[in-house]
Amino acid sequence: MPTATETIKDLALHEYKYGFVTDIESDVAPKGLNEDIIRFISAKKNEPEFLLEWRLKSFRHWLTMVEPTWPHVKYPSIDYQDIIYYSAPKAKSGKPKSLDEVDPELLATYEKLGIPLREREMLAGVAVDAVFDSVSVATTFKKKLSELGIIFCSFSEAVEHHPDLVRKYLGSVVPYTDNFFAALNSAVFSDGSFVYVPKGVRCPMELSTYFRINAANTGQFERTLIVADDDAYVSYLEGCTAPMRDENQLHAAVVELIAHDHAQIKYSTVQNWYPGDKEGKGGIYNFVTKRGKCLGVNSKISWTQVETGSAITWKYPSCILLGDNSVGEFYSVAMTNHYQQADTGTKMMHVGKNTKSTIVSKGISAGRSNNTYRGLVKIGKAAENARNYTQCDSMLIGEKCGAHTFPYIDVKNNTAQIEHEASTSKIGEDQIFYCRQRGISTEDAVSMIVNGFCKEVFRELPMEFAVEAQKLLGISLEGSVG
Amino acid sequence: MLEIRNLHVNVDGKEILRGIDLTIRAGETHAIMGPNGSGKSTLAQVLAGHEAYEITEGVILYEGQNLAELEPEERACAGMFLAFQYPVEIPGVSNTYFLKTALNAIRKARGEEPLDAVDFLALVKEKMKLVHLDEKLLHRPVNEGFSGGEKKRNEIFHMAVLDPKLAILDETDSGLDVDALRIVAEGVNALRDETRAVMVITHYQRLLNYLVPDFVHILAKGRIVKSGGRELALEVEENGYVGLEEPTEVLQPVGY
Numbered sequence: 179m180p181t182a183t184e185t186i187k188d189l190a191l192h193e194y195k196y197g198f199v200t201d202i203e204s205d206v207a208p209k210g211l212n213e214d215i216i217r218f219i220s221a222k223k224n225e226p227e228f229l230l231e232w233r234l235k236s237f238r239h240w241l242t243m244v245e246p247t248w249p250h251v252k253y254p255s256i257d258y259q260d261i262i263y264y265s266a267p268k269a270k271s272g273k274p275k276s277l278d279e280v281d282p283e284l285l286a287t288y289e290k291l292g293i294p295l296r297e298r299e300m301l302a303g304v305a306v307d308a309v310f311d312s313v314s315v316a317t318t319f320k321k322k323l324s325e326l327g328i329i330f331c332s333f334s335e336a337v338e339h340h341p342d343l344v345r346k347y348l349g350s351v352v353p354y355t356d357n358f359f360a361a362l363n364s365a366v367f368s369d370g371s372f373v374y375v376p377k378g379v380r381c382p383m384e385l386s387t388y389f390r391i392n393a394a395n396t397g398q399f400e401r402t403l404i405v406a407d408d409d410a411y412v413s414y415l416e417g418c419t420a421p422m423r424d425e426n427q428l429h430a431a432v433v434e435l436i437a438h439d440h441a442q443i444k445y446s447t448v449q450n451w452y453p454g455d456k457e458g459k460g461g462i463y464n465f466v467t468k469r470g471k472c473l474g475v476n477s478k479i480s481w482t483q484v485e486t487g488s489a490i491t492w493k494y495p496s497c498i499l500l501g502d503n504s505v506g507e508f509y510s511v512a513m514t515n516h517y518q519q520a521d522t523g524t525k526m527m528h529v530g531k532n533t534k535s536t537i538v539s540k541g542i543s544a545g546r547s548n549n550t551y552r553g554l555v556k557i558g559k560a561a562e563n564a565r566n567y568t569q570c571d572s573m574l575i576g577e578k579c580g581a582h583t584f585p586y587i588d589v590k591n592n593t594a595q596i597e598h599e600a601s602t603s604k605i606g607e608d609q610i611f612y613c614r615q616r617g618i619s620t621e622d623a624v625s626m627i628v629n630g631f632c633k634e635v636f637r638e639l640p641m642e643f644a645v646e647a648q649k650l651l652g653i654s655l656e657g658s659v660g
Numbered sequence: 661m662l663e664i665r666n667l668h669v670n671v672d673g674k675e676i677l678r679g680i681d682l683t684i685r686a687g688e689t690h691a692i693m694g695p696n697g698s699g700k701s702t703l704a705q706v707l708a709g710h711e712a713y714e715i716t717e718g719v720i721l722y723e724g725q726n727l728a729e730l731e732p733e734e735r736a737c738a739g740m741f742l743a744f745q746y747p748v749e750i751p752g753v754s755n756t757y758f759l760k761t762a763l764n765a766i767r768k769a770r771g772e773e774p775l776d777a778v779d780f781l782a783l784v785k786e787k788m789k790l791v792h793l794d795e796k797l798l799h800r801p802v803n804e805g806f807s808g809g810e811k812k813r814n815e816i817f818h819m820a821v822l823d824p825k826l827a828i829l830d831e832t833d834s835g836l837d838v839d840a841l842r843i844v845a846e847g848v849n850a851l852r853d854e855t856r857a858v859m860v861i862t863h864y865q866r867l868l869n870y871l872v873p874d875f876v877h878i879l880a881k882g883r884i885v886k887s888g889g890r891e892l893a894l895e896v897e898e899n900g901y902v903g904l905e906e907p908t909e910v911l912q913p914v915g916y
Binding site for chain 2: 613620622632
């Protein structure tokens with residue numbers, strides 16, 4: 179894992195490349211959104227003509243759309259003209275100078291997660307002076323990948339070096355017409371990740387944004403595109419288990435995955451953005467469109483997510499099962515506390531023959547939070563022998579929270595087999611007392627019970643993520659009982 | 661080890677214990693007997709620190725400490741164990757994982773290093789034999805799907821692993837057949853030595869055939885109405901609790 183210094187180094191190089199350092203003033207677009215702003219963003223990033231056109235088309239379409247109101251969440255209306263859509267990485271002067279200036283609660287969380295001091299500084303956005311290592315982990319890592327022909331870079335770099343791949347796949351899973359936030363993202367996306375795994379290559383390590391150049395500043399409109407060619411395999415880890423210091427309230431990301439014949443993509447997320455304070459003030463609105471397309475026969479896409487952060491989470495990582503015998507999976511833990519709201523789930527669109535999907539969703543609500551599972555299983559006319567298994571469990575902690583389930587099933591082929599199981603449980607005071615009598619503190623007891631509840635999902639996470647995810651749930655639940 | 665003085669306890673504003681005096685010294689086993697509703701289980705819950713039970717008067721000293729000042733988990737870490745009358749199910753949490761978490765919490769409080777997986781497993785294997793616990797129950801979620809007898813045996817298994825100084829058994833014998841009763845009693849007997857104490861709460865005398873107490877106390881309507889030796893339990897078996905409802909013959913509690 180690279181240290182903060184390496185990330186800073188990468189950041190510094192990136193700045194240099196685009197000349198940000200020389201003229202900081204002009205690297206912030208004025209507030210608001212119009213075609214000029216989009217042209218400005220595109221020009222700043224030296225984008226090819228096709229991309230600018232695509233952004234403009236997205237923007238024009240976005241203007242015709244209205245913000246969705248169907249999610250089971252409440253928030254004050256967003257003024258889209260009051261947002262800065264482009265800004266270069268922040269100058270050091272705007273950041274806290276040392277950890278002493280950072281919110282002590284944030285620091286306490288880092289402490290509990292056991293994050294090394296250097297990384298804490300990076301996460302908290304401290305302006306660390308870059309001290310260069312001669313050989314960084316990131317560099318060695320990139321070398322190994324490129325030997326295998328794997329492309330793993332920032333979206334901007336992909337646009338510059340692999341424009342044909344970007345052109346071929348961008349918007350092929352989530353078209354800019356898809357929904358309000360996807361259209362907005364398509365118009366103004368700042369940066370993100372790009373992965374291409376060539377035919378027959380099995381990516382030998384988990385790809386993590388940790389290792390990607392410029393990971394620290396992808397901005398609020400992130401765009402990720404992952405392509406696994408025939409017989410390829412890749413496991414991608416998104417995000418970071420530590421809470422990120424972030425001033426942006428609206429995050430509207432788009433993630434597209436494409437799996438060709440016999441290819442497999444495993445995408446894991448641990449999302450722990452700022453959830454707002456105990457009274458429900460502040461926090462990130464996380465409005466994300468994530469979708470994978472199983473394009474080829476026998477292809478497989480698995481989504482695993484652990485969502486504990488953000489004031490509002492609105493996301494439905496989905497699979498379009500186009501190729502015959504393709505497989506889609508969705509494993510989710512969504513935890514809300516205090517005044518957090520989550521409306522999350524998945525869509526499994528069965529198009530090809532013998533397609534299979536599995537949905538395991540665990541929702542945990544504490545405090546005054548609201549937690550909604552929303553899922554669609556759609557079996558198309560041609561999807562002979564499609565199968566779906568859905569398990570959807572909710573756990574309530576306390577009396578003032580809510581859990582809701584909206585499963586939609588749409589079957590157009592009568593050879594389909596669909597199973598749906600759902601349960602709701604509560605952590606009882608008798609359970610807590612029993613644990614305490616055996617010497618286990620209330621907080622440890624709650625975290626143990628919740629972790630037990632989420633076991634089936636944690637099993638799907640890569641090892642290092644699973645361990646941190648467990649700790650994270652414990653921390654997110656603090657103060658929810660007693 | 662345990663000293664209860666003039667203990668009054670309310671539940672939902674209703675007085676359940678009305679002045680209990682009881683002293684238990686290391687090495688002793690005390691049986692608390694009494695009819696239904698006499699306050700036996702209330703006494704157990706108060707000792708364990710259940711929040712629903714409010715001490716309105718009196719004091720409980722455990723090794724010289726005022727028990728009211730300790731949280732339930734602090735009491736556990738200080739060596740108190742309650743075998744529940746109705747052991748609680750915890751879905752999704754395996755019995756071994758639960759027990760390891762508990763044991764290491766207690767060890768931590770004692771300033772000891774946590775037990776690693778290998779040593780823990782060795783300890784578990786040894787203690788399992790004590791109560792003839794089926795190995796499959798180790799890996800199942802705590803008490804979930806256990807039969808009544810298995811739950812009670814599991815409580816004694818937990819006790820054996822956690823190695824308490826003061827063990828309180830709340831109607832551990834209820835719902836057990838004779839064989840299981842003997843196994844549970846043997847498990848408790850194995851723990852008995854001059855440094856520990858046991859409080860057995862029971863409605864019936866039959867457990868005391870295997871787990872022979874040093875002292876027997878009869879609880880009725882929130883008070884100890886009679887105290888004596890082993891023979892008192894046999895007397896109850898013969899005559900029931902008739903005539904023991906009112907404190908006719910209050911003996912000086914043991915230890916005074």
